[in-house]
Amino acid sequence: MTDTPVTTASAAGSGANLTRLFERVALILVWLLLIGGFGAAMPTSFLNWGNFAILFASYAPAALLALAIIVPLTAGDYDLSVGATLTLSSCVIGVLNVWQGLPIGLAIALALCAGAAVGLVNAFFIIYVRIPSLVVTLGTTSLITGLVQWMTNSSTIGGIDNSLVMAVVGGRFLGVPYAFYYAIAAAILMSYVFDFTPLGRRLLFVGRGREVARLNGIAVDRVRLGALVTSGVLAAAAGVLYAGVLGSADPYSGLNFLLPAFAAAFLGATTILPGRFNPWGAIVAVYFLATGITGLTMLGIPLWVTNVFNGGALILAVTISQLTRGREASDIG
Amino acid sequence: MTTHETPAAQPAPPVLRLDGIAKTFGGARALKGVSFEVAPGEVHGLLGKNGSGKSTLVKILAGFHAPDPGGVMEFNGEPVSLPLRPGDFRRLGMSFVHQNLGLIPSLTVLENLRLSDLTAIGRGVINWSAEWRAARDALARFDVPLDPEERIDRLSAVDRALLAIVRAFEEVRVAREATGRPGLVLLDEPTPFLPREGVEKLFTLVRSIAAHGSSVVFISHDIDEVMTITDRATVLRDGDVAGSLVTREATHEQMVEMIVGRKLARAAPVRAVHAAHARPRVRLDGVASRTLRPTSLTVGEGEIVGLTGLIGSGYEELPYLAFGARRVTGGTLALDDGPATALADLTPRRAIDLDLALLPGDRQGASGVDSLPIVDNMFLPDLGRFFTGGLLRNGRMKREARQLGEAFEVRPNDPLLKLSALSGGNAQKVLIARWMNRRPRLLLLDEPTQGVDVGTRQHIFAALRQAAAGGMSVICASSDAEQLADICDRVLIFARGAVCEELVGEQISKESIAEACYASLDRAAASSPVNGTPS
Numbered sequence: 001m002t003d004t005p006v007t008t009a010s011a012a013g014s015g016a017n018l019t020r021l022f023e024r025v026a027l028i029l030v031w032l033l034l035i036g037g038f039g040a041a042m043p044t045s046f047l048n049w050g051n052f053a054i055l056f057a058s059y060a061p062a063a064l065l066a067l068a069i070i071v072p073l074t075a076g077d078y079d080l081s082v083g084a085t086l087t088l089s090s091c092v093i094g095v096l097n098v099w100q101g102l103p104i105g106l107a108i109a110l111a112l113c114a115g116a117a118v119g120l121v122n123a124f125f126i127i128y129v130r131i132p133s134l135v136v137t138l139g140t141t142s143l144i145t146g147l148v149q150w151m152t153n154s155s156t157i158g159g160i161d162n163s164l165v166m167a168v169v170g171g172r173f174l175g176v177p178y179a180f181y182y183a184i185a186a187a188i189l190m191s192y193v194f195d196f197t198p199l200g201r202r203l204l205f206v207g208r209g210r211e212v213a214r215l216n217g218i219a220v221d222r223v224r225l226g227a228l229v230t231s232g233v234l235a236a237a238a239g240v241l242y243a244g245v246l247g248s249a250d251p252y253s254g255l256n257f258l259l260p261a262f263a264a265a266f267l268g269a270t271t272i273l274p275g276r277f278n279p280w281g282a283i284v285a286v287y288f289l290a291t292g293i294t295g296l297t298m299l300g301i302p303l304w305v306t307n308v309f310n311g312g313a314l315i316l317a318v319t320i321s322q323l324t325r326g327r328e329a330s331d332i333g
Numbered sequence: 334m335t336t337h338e339t340p341a342a343q344p345a346p347p348v349l350r351l352d353g354i355a356k357t358f359g360g361a362r363a364l365k366g367v368s369f370e371v372a373p374g375e376v377h378g379l380l381g382k383n384g385s386g387k388s389t390l391v392k393i394l395a396g397f398h399a400p401d402p403g404g405v406m407e408f409n410g411e412p413v414s415l416p417l418r419p420g421d422f423r424r425l426g427m428s429f430v431h432q433n434l435g436l437i438p439s440l441t442v443l444e445n446l447r448l449s450d451l452t453a454i455g456r457g458v459i460n461w462s463a464e465w466r467a468a469r470d471a472l473a474r475f476d477v478p479l480d481p482e483e484r485i486d487r488l489s490a491v492d493r494a495l496l497a498i499v500r501a502f503e504e505v506r507v508a509r510e511a512t513g514r515p516g517l518v519l520l521d522e523p524t525p526f527l528p529r530e531g532v533e534k535l536f537t538l539v540r541s542i543a544a545h546g547s548s549v550v551f552i553s554h555d556i557d558e559v560m561t562i563t564d565r566a567t568v569l570r571d572g573d574v575a576g577s578l579v580t581r582e583a584t585h586e587q588m589v590e591m592i593v594g595r596k597l598a599r600a601a602p603v604r605a606v607h608a609a610h611a612r613p614r615v616r617l618d619g620v621a622s623r624t625l626r627p628t629s630l631t632v633g634e635g636e637i638v639g640l641t642g643l644i645g646s647g648y649e650e651l652p653y654l655a656f657g658a659r660r661v662t663g664g665t666l667a668l669d670d671g672p673a674t675a676l677a678d679l680t681p682r683r684a685i686d687l688d689l690a691l692l693p694g695d696r697q698g699a700s701g702v703d704s705l706p707i708v709d710n711m712f713l714p715d716l717g718r719f720f721t722g723g724l725l726r727n728g729r730m731k732r733e734a735r736q737l738g739e740a741f742e743v744r745p746n747d748p749l750l751k752l753s754a755l756s757g758g759n760a761q762k763v764l765i766a767r768w769m770n771r772r773p774r775l776l777l778l779d780e781p782t783q784g785v786d787v788g789t790r791q792h793i794f795a796a797l798r799q800a801a802a803g804g805m806s807v808i809c810a811s812s813d814a815e816q817l818a819d820i821c822d823r824v825l826i827f828a829r830g831a832v833c834e835e836l837v838g839e840q841i842s843k844e845s846i847a848e849a850c851y852a853s854l855d856r857a858a859a860s861s862p863v864n865g866t867p868s
Contacts, residue, residue: 195727196725196727197724198725201709204705204709205702205705205713208705209698209701211695211698211699212698212699212701212702212713213713214658214681215656215681215691215693215699215700216681216685216714217681217684217714218713275704
C-alpha cells in the first residue's frame, strides 16, 4: 500500500526527467535543425568548415558580451552599457596604441580599467543612489558613446599593433581562429564560478531574494557591485577581442552587439540549465543567432532581416522562458 | 450620540444584518454562524482575539471569501445574495479602510481621493479644476485640512489615515446619493500605529460620518478605543458571537471577559521572580527602535522565551533588532561571557558569526527563495564549509541535505527540488533545519508556524524543545497564544512598545496569555506610553 504512491511518484519523476532533459537540449536541437536547413539550401557554400570557423571567430566578441551581461542579470541588475563599454575599450586601445604610441599591452590594461570604471560608476548610481539599473545603464550608454566620439573625433582608427591581431585571429586551432577560444575560456571560468564556488551561489541568491540573502549574512551591496564591475571588465575584454578581429577601432559598430548579446543571454537561460542565466547556454544561444544571421545573409536576404531576426529572437526567448517557467519565478522579475 | 435621519415612528431597518454566516476552511470552522446588526447612524465595534473570526468576516463582506451556504445577509432591509463578488460591496454602499489604507504614496491627495472615479472605465476627459473643487469640498466637509496637491508620502501617518477614511466615506456617499439609503464604512484596525492625538482626530472624523447618517463598523483590539467611540459592540470568540453590548452600559472588565471567554483574575499582576535558569546565555540591554522603547531581557541557556502582545505593541521587532537586521536606536547584545556588542554595529553576517540565527516570519520574502533548490536554501549560510580544494562540493551538499531533510522529516526529501515544490510546512522545516543544523547559541523566531499545518507544528515544536534541552536558547515572537503556551518557559507581554508583564512556568496558558495581552493595555497606558500622553 505504501508502495503505490512511491511508484507513481517515480514514474512521474522519470517522465518529468525526460521533459527536463529535452528542455535542456532543445535549443541545441533547434540549432542543428537550422544548420540542416541552411545546409540543404546551400550544401557547398554554407556547409563547410571554413564558413563556421569565421562565424565562430567573428562572433566571439558577442559571445563575451553575452557572458558579461549574465553576471549582473544573475544578481538582479540589468547592464545595458556593455555595448558602449565594448566600443569604449576598443577605442581606448586605438587612441592609446595608434595615436599616443603606448605599447599594446599597456593599452589593453588601460582599456580593461576603463571597463572596470564604467562598472563602478554604474554600481554607484544603482546601489548607493538606488536608481533602477535599466535607467542608469541606459544613461551611461549614451554618455560613453559621446565620450568615444569625442575621443576618436568620430573616426575609425586603423593600424592597431599587429601582435593583438595575431593573438586574436592570427593563429588557428582546429581551423578556428583563437578569438573563439578566448570566449570559451571565459565561459569555462564563469561556469566554474557560477557552479563551483560559494560566490556563484551567493550571486544567485542576491538576484532571487535580496532580503533572504541579506538575512543570511551575504553582503548584498558588495556582491552587486562586484557583478557590475565584472560585466564592465568582461565587456572591455570583448572590446579588446573586437579590436583584434577588426585590426582597428570603430567608434560606431560596437552598439550593434548589444541586442544579439541580450537576446543570447535570455535565450541561453532557456537551455543547458533552464531557468538560470548560464554561461554555456549563452554561448550556444550566441552561435545559434549567429548561424541564423549568417545563413540568411548568404541566402541574399536584405540587411533589415538581421534586425528583425535579433529582435524577434529576444522577444521569443523571453516568451519561451516565461511559458516554460510559468510555474517558477524567473531571474528578473 | 446616535443620529437617525429616519423618522422615529417607523424604525429604519438595520443597515447591515447578518444571520448565520459560517465559513469552513478545509475542516476548520473559522466562523460558526455569526449574526449581528448595525443600525443606521451607529458606530458599531467588532472585537475579538486573533483567530476569533474577525478578519474572515471582513473578507466575506469584501467578497474575498465565499461563506458556507445557508447564511443570510440584508443591506438596508433588502436581502443580498451570497457569496458577494469582489467589488459588490461598493455597489451596495459599503466601503473598507484596511490597515494598510490602500493609498498610493507617489500620487497626490487629490488623485488618491478621486482614484476610483478618475480611473473609471468609460469616463471622459478629466476636468481637473472640478476634481480639485470636489476634493477640497470633501476634505472641508469633514474638517480635514489637507492640501489636495500634496503627495501622500509627505503626509503624516494620521493624515493618511484620515484621508483613507474620508475617501471611504466619499465612496459611500456617492452610493447613497444613488440609492437614498444609508451606507456603511468598515474600519479594520485603523489605529495601532497612530499616535494618541491622531486617534482623537480619527474619532472626531468617525463621529461626523455617523452624524451624516451612515454607519461605521470599527474593528479593533483596543477596548479603550472601542469604549470611547462606539455605540454598541459585538464580540467574536472562536468563530461565534460571544455577545453584544451597549457600550455606554458596559464595563471594561465585561468586554475583556467576553473576549477572553472567562472571568479575569484581576489579582495584582504576577511580576514573576524568574527562577534562576541554568545560566544566562543572552543579555539584551536597552534594545530600542522607533516602535520599541528600551527593553532589556536575559535568556538562560536552554530557555525558550516567548514575546507577544497586540498588533503594534512592538514585540515582533525584537528578533530582527537582536540580529542586526533592522535599525536600532540603541541597545547592546552580550552572549555568555563575551563582551557586549552595540546592536547599531551588528549586521546579520556578524550575528551569524556570533552563533545567532534568525528565522523571519515572511517565509517567501525574507527566509527562503522559492525558485532555488532545497539544498541551496538549506546551506546558504554554510557555503564556505563545502568549499574545499577550490571546488564547492555539490555532491556532499546534496548528501548532507538529504540527511538533514530526513532528520527534519521533509517530504518529499529530494534536495534538488525547488523550495516551491514543498508545502508551506515542509518548506518551513527546511528553513528551520538550516539554522538548527548550525547549533546556534540563540535562535530568534518570528511567527515560526504561520501557515504551517498542525502536524508540522508539532514536529517543529519537538525539534525546538530537543535543541533547547541541548542548550540552545530561543526567543520566539508570535501572535499565537496557543503556540507560545505550548513551547515557552517564559512569555513576555508587550504593550505600547514595552514589556508590561511576564508569565512564567505554570502561569503560562493560552488563556492567561490572551488575558494578559488585553489586561496589559490599560496598565501600559497608565505608565507613559511611547506614542504620547494617554487620554
